[in-house]
Amino acid sequence: MAKHALVTGITGQDGSYLAELLLEKGYKVFGLKRRTSTPNYVNIQHFMNEVEFIDGDLLDVNSLIRAVKISNPDEVYNLAAQSFVGTSWDQAVLTGQATGIGVTNMLDAVRLVKPEAKFYQASSSEMFGKVVEVPQKETTSFYPRSPYGVAKVYGHWITVNYRESYDFFGCSGILFNHESPRRGIEFVTRKISDAVARIKLGLMDELRLGNLDAKRDWGYAKDYVECMWLMLQQDKPDDYVIATGETHSVREFCEIAFRHVGLNYEDYVKVDPKFYRAAEVDLLLGDPTKAISQLGWVPQKTSFKQLVQLMVDSDLARVEKTLPR
Numbered sequence: 001m002a003k004h005a006l007v008t009g010i011t012g013q014d015g016s017y018l019a020e021l022l023l024e025k026g027y028k029v030f031g032l033k034r035r036t037s038t039p040n041y042v043n044i045q046h047f048m049n050e051v052e053f054i055d056g057d058l059l060d061v062n063s064l065i066r067a068v069k070i071s072n073p074d075e076v077y078n079l080a081a082q083s084f085v086g087t088s089w090d091q092a093v094l095t096g097q098a099t100g101i102g103v104t105n106m107l108d109a110v111r112l113v114k115p116e117a118k119f120y121q122a123s124s125s126e127m128f129g130k131v132v133e134v135p136q137k138e139t140t141s142f143y144p145r146s147p148y149g150v151a152k153v154y155g156h157w158i159t160v161n162y163r164e165s166y167d168f169f170g171c172s173g174i175l176f177n178h179e180s181p182r183r184g185i186e187f188v189t190r191k192i193s194d195a196v197a198r199i200k201l202g203l204m205d206e207l208r209l210g211n212l213d214a215k216r217d218w219g220y221a222k223d224y225v226e227c228m229w230l231m232l233q234q235d236k237p238d239d240y241v242i243a244t245g246e247t248h249s250v251r252e253f254c255e256i257a258f259r260h261v262g263l264n265y266e267d268y269v270k271v272d273p274k275f276y277r278a279a280e281v282d283l284l285l286g287d288p289t290k291a292i293s294q295l296g297w298v299p300q301k302t303s304f305k306q307l308v309q310l311m312v313d314s315d316l317a318r319v320e321k322t323l324p325r
């Protein structure tokens with residue numbers, strides 16, 4: 001009998017890669033998706049026939065109860081969230097409701113309908129926020145620096161609390177930034193790779209960015225979803241930092257991306273304070289030792305340079321197709 005998995009956030013970057021991985025492993029995959037007036041299935045259209053979709057929203061607990069009833073899951077991956085840090089200042093309440101309280105809604109739906117299901121919560125390195133320790137590990141204190149980070153801390157602790165309060169298999173993956181050609185266009189890496197492609201093809205002549213000195217521990221999303229699955233295959237639930245153990249600045253990302261197409265970033269990148277954050281996270285660098293030793297996870301399958309280059313190549317190919325012949 002195939003195992004059943006329910007994935008929230010399936011239309012997003014991670015949900016799409018995770019669904020592919022679960023399908024490869026022979027799971028029956030159910031995806032929670034929101035009703036929209038104009039659907040955007042760009043990340044999932046190639047496997048839509050293989051997944052059963054259930055309409056629902058993290059803000060509507062009844063829809064989640066229904067989703068758990070229909071899918072009867074062995075494993076639940078809660079990836080849905082308002083995930084863009086910048087927007088979290090503009091829509092702080094909504095971010096709190098979806099990214100924070102939404103986790104409780106999902107946990108309660110699982111606990112009521114299928115309490116023996118294993119549960120994965122998408123926690124984030126944004127919970128570390130202000131630097132209190134480098135590198136950051138599972139025991140590092142949280143000091144979030146955005147409404148998004150604050151909401152993720154709530155989601156994280158409510159998952160830990162349900163694990164400790166009930167006989168419940170809940171895990172949190174504290175994932176550091178991970179990117180891919182499926183990354184939303186407003187995130188800095190994809191904003192850069194898309195702009196590099198457009199500049200190279202003569203469609204744009206400058207790229208406006210905010211803080212070029214922010215440093216992130218950037219990995220490849222396709223490599224990271226495997227960890228989510230690994231966490232739910234363990235005998236005991238636990239929380240794990242998932243990171244590469246390397247950090248790079250936004251400036252370095254620009255340098256490599258522009259150089260890959262024979263250009264110098266300094267000729268095109270302009271700093272625009274419009275893209276500064278109200279409070280910045282200056283440095284993220286994760287220590288994945290626990291995941292390596294306990295899950296047998298291998299970080300850095302895809303190097304930082306390879307990641308930048310594969311994102312630029314993908315955007316070049318995509319933008320080129322839109323040009324008139």
Ligand code: NDP
Pocket residue numbers: 008009010011012013014015033034036056057058059078079080081082083084098102122123124125174175176177178179184
């Ligand atoms: P995306 O922004 O690409 O995807 C978010 C998904 O959540 C989309 O499918 C979106 O649906 C869905 N969603 C948003 N709000 C709701 C809601 N109220 N009800 C139901 N679904 C909703 O994020 P990623 O794939 O990059 O990230 C996945 C998860 O991991 C998120 O929780 C994110 O916060 C977290 N995370 C991500 C990291 C990263 O570097 N990518 C690092 C650490 C944590 P729709 O298409 O309808 O908008």
Ligand code: GDR
Pocket residue numbers: 083084085086123124125126175176177178186187188189191208209210211212214215216250275276277280281
């Ligand atoms: P982040 O990702 O906030 O780390 O959250 P993002 O790519 O938005 O920002 C990374 C860093 O780049 C700086 N930056 C800019 N950012 C954007 N978006 N646009 C710009 O023009 C720009 N210029 C500089 C930012 O200030 C920041 O320091 C991501 C999300 O996926 C979260 O959901 C996830 O939890 C964390 O990663 C880990």
